[in-house]
Structure formats: structure tokens, C-alpha cells
Amino acid sequence: MKLTIDVPDTLRQSLERQLGPDLSQAAKEALAVAWYQSERISIGQVAELLGISVYEAEGLMKKNNVSAPYSLEDYDHDRETLGRILK
Numbered sequence: 001m002k003l004t005i006d007v008p009d010t011l012r013q014s015l016e017r018q019l020g021p022d023l024s025q026a027a028k029e030a031l032a033v034a035w036y037q038s039e040r041i042s043i044g045q046v047a048e049l050l051g052i053s054v055y056e057a058e059g060l061m062k063k064n065n066v067s068a069p070y071s072l073e074d075y076d077h078d079r080e081t082l083g084r085i086l087k
Contacts (some may be wrong), residue, residue, distance in 0.1 A: 029060060037066045 005027065014025065014042045019026040032049050041049070047057040061068070072078070 032057075033060065033064045033066055036061060039069050043068070 007023070015023055030043070032046045033063070036046050043047065043057050043061070045052055046060070047054045050057065050060070052060075065066060
């Protein structure tokens with residue numbers, strides 16, 4: 001699927017100065033980061049969307065100060081697993 005966004009020339013010029021000439025890629029990355037941060041897609045899906053490795057996708061998240069989602073349920077599960085292992 002292809003998405004198109006109309007950007008006014010004045011804004012385009014400003015964004016190109018900040019983000020570089022490939023605004024399509026910058027927009028795609030920003031969308032992937034936002035979707036991952038809001039837990040709509042996984043890190044694997046980020047990698048697939050951007051055509052990069054999972055390792056590179058994790059680097060993109062780190063660059064954007066986005067941590068891997070870790071819920072209270074994840075913590076409880078990990079704590080129970082650790083408790084079983086240490087017994």
C-alpha cells in the first residue's frame with residue numbers, strides 16, 4: 001500500500017533542512033517509531049516496514065529514546081520464572 005502526504009513547500013524546505021532530502025523515508029521512520037512506541041506494531045514489524053534488520057530497528061528506537069515495551073504483566077511473569085529457576 002502506498003500513502004501520500006501533501007506538505008506545503010515552506011514546510012518541506014524546513015523539514016529537508018532538519019531531516020535531509022528523503023522526507024518519505026523520514027516520515028516512514030517517524031510513523032514506525034510512533035506505532036512501536038504506542039505498541040501497535042512489534043520491533044519485527046518495524047524492521048519489515050522499513051526494510052531493515054531487527055538489530056537496525058532496535059538502533060532506530062534507541063536513537064529516538066524509545067524503550068522496548070515492558071508491562072507489569074511482563075514483570076510479574078519474569079519474576080515468577082526467575083523464582084522457579086532459582087529454587
